[in-house]
Amino acid sequence: MRLYRSIQALLTTCATVAASASLLVVGGGTAHAATPLPQHVFAPYFEAWTGADPATLAAQSGAKHLTMAFLQTAAKGSCTPYWNGDTGMPVSSTVFGSEITTIRADGGDVIPSFGGYTADNTGTELADSCTDVNAIAAAFEKVITTYEISRIDLDIEDNSLTNTAGIDRRNKAIKLVQDWAAANGRSIQFSYTLPTTTGGLAASGLAVLKNAVQNNARIDVVNQMTFDYYDNAAHTMGEDTKTATTGLYNQLAKLYPAKSPAQLWGSIGIIEMLGIDDFGPAETFTLADATNVYNWATEKGINTLSFWALQRDNGGCPGTAGSDSCSGINQNTWDFSRIFAPFTRGGQSTNDFSVALAPANGAVNPGGSATATVNTAVTAGSAQTVNLAVTGAPAGVTASLSASSVTAGTAAGLTITTTAAAAPGSYPLTVTGTAPSGSRTATYTLTVNGSGGSGLVNGGLESGSLSPWTCQSGGAVVSTPVHAGSRSLQAAATAGQTGECGQSVTLAPDTRYTLSAWVQGSYAFLGVSGGATASSWTSSTGWTRLSVPFTTGASGTVTVYLHGWFGQGSVYGDDFTVS
Known part of the structure; x- marks a missing residue:
């Protein structure tokens, strides 16, 4: 099961146009707050290696929002992502910058996607390639500040699903970026794109999400690739999308028990492959399937509707499976895009918030005390009441909050006191904020020095x-x-x-x-x-x-x-x- 990949041998050099410095920020500069994506968004994949202009195709197809595929390192062991792993296409305002500006001017936006089948099989997926969690986080942050985007997608397939070290690094980096965004007043979402069975995610994909929960990494959307089932069975692809997505809903309900049904459906994405997928004719997604899926996804209120890929939305190669440039079925150009385009609707994503600590660590002698500020921020929608709690204090340490609840966007004080009997060591204290949209956490690392400050x-x-x-x-x-x-x-x-x-x-x-x-x-x-x-x-x-x-x-x-x-x-x- 895989999202059809960029093949390195087919890479062509993409024309680069200088972007307006007033709209895009590279390596610092004045930040411009990214506009959150619509609550329900159609964002088909754009094959970034083809040399096509994404703004032109977006305008022609009516697909205002695009998922840009893919970002990966140029070689295994590197911590620097490039578009398609091509060192001639760095993360820079001169690469896709002006095109993204045009897309935004037309009312749309882009979602950069890391990974993909090729990267996952060559060790060039960022977190598989790079063993430094801080460097992975820095790479994510560079993409955010360079293109001022509000969502990053992570396409994890094949070998990346079994690389447990890479999975853990990736989720730790997500948490670092979310803490950075909260501290800097930014709104950023992360989505995972994962293969599926007709009954929901396989165990390997579910393990990626479980590790995210363990690392306190918030995953805003889970996209499932409702194709490439590889079970040699006959498929009605629209109906299989429904059973696969219902299975994912049930899995997420167990993983996130605090979420309401509307929040669960609103955290799901569906990705189809147009026409004949790369498994073959047994998995053919038709225009009738597209209408079926569109109506069902609208009824359920899912977050993201997508397909692979925009350049395939034409009938130029009837009978061909898995082509980069056509669907393999009889259709008019942009038929699928015109069915799915009305799915984009609604304002910002449902209400959400973040929690961050300043400072996030401190050291005291036994009998001493420390303070920090618990900052909350609105990351989507409107402000909610956030109930606060702090846990994890060891014997001899007391942690208290100046307020048990705040309105998102305001702060509370954290005071930590120790007794003379507090044992030397390093202790993580967890501050949890709970609101109708769910729970968010931040960690304060308390170091109790040796007796008298020595040792x-x-x-x-x-x-x-x-x-x-x-x-x-x-x-x-x-x-x-x-x-x-x-x-x-x-x-x-x-x-x-x-x-x-x-x-x-x-x-x-x-x-x-x-x-x-x-x-x-x-x-x-x-x-x-x-x-x-x-x-x-x-x-x-x-x-x-x-x-x-x-x-x-x-x-x-x-x-x-x-x-x-x-x-x-x-x-x-x-x-x-x-x-």
């Missing part, structure tokens, strides 16, 4: 959070291997970095200490820098305990670190102590 914190990594450790790209808290407990620290050494992870520790000045930890890996270095300099290393396939004596300087502050060596692979550390 190493989170030495066993059992909090599950890196804080207050900071790492070079790829550094993480992992569940295997571990020396004791259930977590350890990974320092990701590559050809270009040692992967160093470190934290600042305040100790008594001019005093002798010993840093100890259990380490594993090729060329694992344990040491201190800053106010003292000392280190030790080992190469071991099993856990080895290293001890590093050192004497603090006049400030008493040192940086404790773990790192590997260039090109030698990741190293691991656990149970760090300073005594």
Whole structure:
């Protein structure tokens, strides 16, 4: 099951036209608030590699909104997306910028789509290719600010459905972008495009959504590809769309029990493939099917109606399956577009809001306190009453809010107090906002310093959070291997970095200490820098305990670190102590 892919050999160079700087922002500059998409939107796919002008085709077809396919990296391992993975088509106002401006002037908009079948099979889907969650988020943010769009689509198929690390990175990046958008007054939606059976998503697609829930990543729309069933059965494609979509509705109802039926239907998208799909004549979507689906989707109130692809909406190749440029059935040009175009209606998407914290972390000594501001914002529709709660405070820590409810768009105070008995460590506190449209969360990471503000914190990594450790790209808290407990620290050494992870520790000045930890890996270095300099290393396939004596300087502050060596692979550390 797959959305018909861009084939790299067919790429042609797209003409580039400078966009108006007053409408598009590249790499910063004055932001222009993106207009949310209509509550119900028809947005067929535009094959971006063909050299066609999307604004011209949108005007000719009557499809005011387009899903632009696809963004992917040029090579596996890269964190930089390009249109179709073509380095000559970067994310820039000079590539599709003026065309998007024209589409907006005509009352439409675009939805950039990452991934697609080719990317998912070559390791060039962004989150499969890039192992740095922050870099993935930055790439999403660049697309948002360059084209000032209000929705990003993520087309996840085939190998990307089984890449659990990529799935987790992608959803973590979505959460980072949503927090960034909330803090900067932006409205951004994310949709997933996933293959389906005639009864709903397969387990692999459902797992993508479950991981999003685990990562507190809000998925606004789930698009299902109601074609390429690959079951060698006879199909009436319009009726199969209904059963597949009803199955998805039932799955989403279990995954998001707080949503109403209208909200659930309003978070679903349908993607058809016009005419004869790339499986063959057994899966042929006809004009009669299109009318059937249009009427049913309108009745149910689904969010997005789409098809693959705008350039195929013509009858130029009767009998041909899966062509890039025609449907394979007898039809007039733009017949399908004219059936689906009236689906676009309604104002902004249903009411929604965001929750963000400023600051999102803080460190206190036992007995101390910290404060933060809980900011809420209207991201769609109108303001709602948002009920607030905070959870996750450990023993010896109390977290309270200045208000139990606010109107979306206003703020509340968060106060955190600790007792002298609060155990050193790093603790995530979750602030949850609940409104009729659903629940949104934000996390405050509290670090309780060692007694009197001295000592190493989170030495066993059992909090599950890196804080207050900071790492070079790829550094993480992992569940295997571990020396004791259930977590350890990974320092990701590559050809270009040692992967160093470190934290600042305040100790008594001019005093002798010993840093100890259990380490594993090729060329694992344990040491201190800053106010003292000392280190030790080992190469071991099993856990080895290293001890590093050192004497603090006049400030008493040192940086404790773990790192590997260039090109030698990741190293691991656990149970760090300073005594």
